[in-house]
Amino acid sequence: MAAIEADAVSKRYGSEVALDRVDLSVAEGETFGFLGPNGAGKSTFINVLLDYAKPTDGSASIFGNDCQGAGVAARDRIGVLPEGYSVFDRLTGRQHVEYAMDSKGVDGDPSRILDRVGILDDADRTASDYSKGMAQRLVLGMALVGDPDLLILDEPSTGLDPNGAAEMRAILEEENERGATVFFSSHILEQVEAVCDRVGILQNGELVAVDTIEGLRESLGGGTKLVITLDRLDDGTIESVRSVAGVETAVARDEETLEVTCTNDAKMDILVELHDAGVDVVNFRTEEASLEDMFIEYTGSR
């Protein structure tokens, strides 16, 4: 059974389309990154999953339970770090975790969880005095209560310093190894690239790509970029490189540097072609297309 199944989920606010027929299936046990620029509809999609918002059309389910019709059952086995929350005004951090335990029917010591997310020392302070990063840790702790089968996290590293973000990532990896499915949204590409099995790219409410990171690279011309420094560079040289089979683009970066994207097999052919044209190759290196390149390619924006 799929952890998350979305079937043509649309959400419109008046004439504005926030989500446009999003189909998505997240398998049990995978770590799925939900990417997109701000305002692409990532949070709207998560809001539908959590029944904060009702879809205009379509439906979504979590472990087979409809998110709207059977919301309580859908949320029974999940842990959530939502966006736009605030902590309860006069409850301490410990009481927050106790609230989650109480609601999920879990016994045990909140200290274990508070320690795991690194706020045990502040557990008995009022949570409204926490910094954004501490609140984020606290709510992650609430999400971890009861070893959920699915974690849904909306921009989990918001408010965390680089250290905190790394700890967050480590916890997500531990949870995934335990067997939990992890679904999180982010606009920070490195994070997604580091931990995700698959990513989905959302753009203006439409899911424009869902694939593994390798798959995305493949579909973008094998994803190899050659940066070649030559002793001289003229239009004729660029033309002849473009004529090599497997070359996608060839662009002069400056007076003596040529950038070529191509399939993996074409690399040697390019060098041979340059040699035949009588141009000396001073230096060359290859770059893998980063997720950022792909992201820009897909969404046309940063």
Place this chain on the structure above:
Amino acid sequence: MTWRTVARRDWRLTVDARSAKVLLALVVLGVLLAGYIYPVVTTEPYTTSRFPAFVEGILTTLVPFVGVLLGYNAVVSDRESGAIRLSLSLPQSRSDVVLGTYASRTGLLAGTLAGSLAVAGALVVYPFGELQLGRFLVFVGLAVAYGAVWSGLGIAVSLAVATKRRALVVGFVFLFLFVVVWDALEAATALGLSAAGLVGDELPAAVELAFGLEPGRAFGRATAGLVDPTRSVEGAWYLGGWAAVAVLALWVVGPLGLAYARFAGRDLT
């Protein structure tokens, strides 16, 4: 039964709040004061069944304000801040949140009313009064129901609107209408109708019924009809004691039900 989880959390937060303490202390003070001076300012016989007629005026003034002020910010403030997102990310439904909050706030008011009325009853009985336990318990029950109407109205308001400020305004509109100007409205209607030559001295039944629906009046008629043997309710059956109990029950369920329907179908923004 996750509404209990919500109720426990809400209870813990509400009893901690200074404003709630002040409001509830006001109720205690009013009721105890009534119990204390009742034997002093009225004539014999002092019984716990005649005491309600005396304390009623204080209750119908204090309880609406306290109920609305306890309830109006219940859900809307969590919604405004975003804390409700934490509640609703857990395996609990919107109805759990509403029911839990309602149980907690109404419970606070009901407990305060029952406790202070019990003490006031003791003040009435000692040293010269007479206890009529069954009837007094009915009265306490009615007072609790009346409290539940107003805390329910407060919660209903907090469900129906999107900001705390609006909730307060709407809450005060209800208070103003039902507690402050209701009698004047009725008098004005009677005057207007008779000046227009439409009616004689008495209001037509439908108008009388409409004005009688106000929770405070229903509470008064229920007390007169069911608690105090020296009083009786005159008029048609629909103005009798049991009908008044039914009216109170409708006031508990109606506003909350309507507001919940509105809240349940909405997106959190």
